[in-house]
Amino acid sequence: MGFSDADLAAIWLTLRLAGVTTALLLLVGTPIAWWLARTRSGWKGPVGAVVALPLVLPPTVIGFYLLVSMGPNGPVGQFTQSLGLGVLPFTFAGLVVASVFYSLPFVVQPLQNAFEAIGERPLEAAATLRASPLDTFFSVVLPLARPGYLTASVLGFAHTVGEFGVVLMIGGNIPGVTRVVSVQIYDHVEALEYAEAHWLAATMLAFSFLVLLALYTLNPTGRRR
Amino acid sequence: MSNLLARFKLDRADFSLDVDLDLPARGVTALFGHSGSGKTTLLRCIAGLERAPGGYLALDGEVWQDANIFLPTHQRPIGYVFQEASLFPHLSARGNLEYGRKRADSRMDRTTLDPIIELLGIGALLDRRPDQLSGGERQRVAIARALAVKPRLLLMDEPLAALDLARKQEILPYLERLHEELEIPVLYVSHAPDEVARLADHIVVMRDGRAVAAGPLTETLARLDLPIHLGEDAGVVLDAVVAERDAQWQLARVVFADNPDAGVWVRDGGHALGHHVRVRILARDISLAVTRNSGTSILNILPGVVAELADDAHPAQALVRVNVGGAALVARLTRRSAHDLGLTPGQIVYAQIKAVALIG
Numbered sequence: 001m002g003f004s005d006a007d008l009a010a011i012w013l014t015l016r017l018a019g020v021t022t023a024l025l026l027l028v029g030t031p032i033a034w035w036l037a038r039t040r041s042g043w044k045g046p047v048g049a050v051v052a053l054p055l056v057l058p059p060t061v062i063g064f065y066l067l068v069s070m071g072p073n074g075p076v077g078q079f080t081q082s083l084g085l086g087v088l089p090f091t092f093a094g095l096v097v098a099s100v101f102y103s104l105p106f107v108v109q110p111l112q113n114a115f116e117a118i119g120e121r122p123l124e125a126a127a128t129l130r131a132s133p134l135d136t137f138f139s140v141v142l143p144l145a146r147p148g149y150l151t152a153s154v155l156g157f158a159h160t161v162g163e164f165g166v167v168l169m170i171g172g173n174i175p176g177v178t179r180v181v182s183v184q185i186y187d188h189v190e191a192l193e194y195a196e197a198h199w200l201a202a203t204m205l206a207f208s209f210l211v212l213l214a215l216y217t218l219n220p221t222g223r224r225r
Numbered sequence: 226m227s228n229l230l231a232r233f234k235l236d237r238a239d240f241s242l243d244v245d246l247d248l249p250a251r252g253v254t255a256l257f258g259h260s261g262s263g264k265t266t267l268l269r270c271i272a273g274l275e276r277a278p279g280g281y282l283a284l285d286g287e288v289w290q291d292a293n294i295f296l297p298t299h300q301r302p303i304g305y306v307f308q309e310a311s312l313f314p315h316l317s318a319r320g321n322l323e324y325g326r327k328r329a330d331s332r333m334d335r336t337t338l339d340p341i342i343e344l345l346g347i348g349a350l351l352d353r354r355p356d357q358l359s360g361g362e363r364q365r366v367a368i369a370r371a372l373a374v375k376p377r378l379l380l381m382d383e384p385l386a387a388l389d390l391a392r393k394q395e396i397l398p399y400l401e402r403l404h405e406e407l408e409i410p411v412l413y414v415s416h417a418p419d420e421v422a423r424l425a426d427h428i429v430v431m432r433d434g435r436a437v438a439a440g441p442l443t444e445t446l447a448r449l450d451l452p453i454h455l456g457e458d459a460g461v462v463l464d465a466v467v468a469e470r471d472a473q474w475q476l477a478r479v480v481f482a483d484n485p486d487a488g489v490w491v492r493d494g495g496h497a498l499g500h501h502v503r504v505r506i507l508a509r510d511i512s513l514a515v516t517r518n519s520g521t522s523i524l525n526i527l528p529g530v531v532a533e534l535a536d537d538a539h540p541a542q543a544l545v546r547v548n549v550g551g552a553a554l555v556a557r558l559t560r561r562s563a564h565d566l567g568l569t570p571g572q573i574v575y576a577q578i579k580a581v582a583l584i585g
Contacts, residue, residue, distance in 0.1 A: 121309075121311050122311065124274055124311075125305075125311045126299075126313075126324075127274070127298035128303060128371070129299075129328055129370065129371075130300075130325070130328035130374055133299075135328075144313075144315055
């Protein structure tokens with residue numbers, strides 16, 4: 001027994017999706033988390049709540065609204081069509097966009113915590129040493145927030161690997177394009193192929209455990225002074 | 226125009242700052258006051274870490290802040306030492322110094338750090354991380370880091386306040402060397418009279434967000450109308466020169482810079498003849514007599530003239546300023562003694578000095 005070609009395609013697709021999504025999330029999440037950590041604006045509450053929504057909403061709700069807005073008649077769909085990109089649902093790109101929304105809090109919140117933990121003083125010290133704000137961000141904030149980035153990357157990646165509802169709503173079930181591991185397992189079970197389902201499911205279980213184990217043992221939280 | 230002009234007005238819910246200062250841009254100027262008097266806020270305004278709209282700040286005629294200009298902190302040619310060392314924890318001591326050196330206004334190569342490293346005695350610490358340094362060592366690295374940017378003005382916010390007594394004693398000699406060797410002006414925030422006495426040339430006394438007295442240290446400390454009460458720390462600081470050393474009794478005679486005829490015997494600190502020292506004489510250590518006493522253990526008895534009398538904080542006590550040659554001493558007496566002796570300005574008295582501290 002082992003993995004079929006379809007299984008391997010699903011695994012490869014899942015890793016690709018999670019990798020691209022995590023990379024995008026770190027890029028998008030950094031300014032959001034920085035703003036949330038530093039702002040005194042009244043918008044901090046509402047923005048923080050919106051970012052956290054995927055934590056509590058059923059994935060089908062997020063998937064549904066993304067589907068509607070990215071569809072041919074939705075605002076995002078109109079926009080992508082005007083750019084000549086077509087519509088995003090049932091494509092890999094659509095899956096990436098949906099995953100970014102779905103995993104956003106898992107990246108933003110660790111980053112925000114890391115930024116807040118740095119505090120004001122290192123930034124002030126850097127300013128008195130002639131570092132501009134941008135210079136300070138790269139030379140002081142990023143190195144000090146490294147544990148936060150590790151946590152954010154691992155959580156963002158693992159959470160994307162584990163999504164199912166959003167994928168089904170946005171991506172459907174197209175082999176090699178949108179059929180990720182979780183969907184593949186679902187298919188196996190539907191077809192009563194329990195052995196195949198076991199292989200994939202056990203792999204997922206082991207992967208998730210190892211990722212979290214690495215996170216908890218490698219991350220030096222609390223050891224810094 | 227070698228001066229620092231600073232005018233700031235800040236109104237916060239629990240605190241207000243209102244100062245208009247013209248400070249000499251040389252030597253060490255102490256911003257002295259009790260906690261909450263606004264000295265740190267003033268320092269932060271000068272550094273640009275705090276925004277005081279409508280303020281004015283210029284060093285040597287170069288404007289850093291006025292109605293139209295606000296130079297951000299990273300564009301001001303300052304060095305800043307925080308109360309806690311605030312070293313970057315992800316960099317070694319050397320990395321912290323290099324961080325400043327690389328960003329200094331004038332390009333400097335690595336060797337320019339050598340005299341700074343030497344001055345603060347941190348050569349052996351450079352490869353350690355901040356969490357492997359003691360509190361005193363961290364603060365020395367922090368001072369070196371502030372100097373590594375080649376500042377034109379060094380701002381120090383109670384650099385010793387977070388340290389215990391032993392660490393303070395460890396750092397003070399380095400600060401004194403800084404005082405002697407540094408060519409740039411230093412603003413030194415402190416609430417500790419002993420630090421100010423050892424390090425400062427000028428003093429600004431702060432209270433409730435206002436500068437209530439300012440001037441050269443020796444003159445200002447000899448004022449009897451200082452608006453804050455120093456309590457047991459009331460006393461004068463005098464610049465002096467070692468004039469004589471007595472090997473038999475291990476004593477040295479230091480004469481006051483303003484009047485070489487007047488001087489006091491102190492414990493020989495090993496300084497060479499002609500060496501400049503500072504002595505601090507507390508008001509509580511001086512008693513006054515109208516005739517010269519003999520048969521006393523007191524070594525230093527100086528004839529002088531009563532210049533001024535004033536009430537002290539406690540109604541039982543009075544402060545008396547006595548001119549001894551060109552130098553002024555302040556003595557604390559009970560008002561009853563002052564009355565019994567019939568002290569009046571112009572009267573000749575003998576200042577009996579029980580203790581003299583040789584500092585720096």
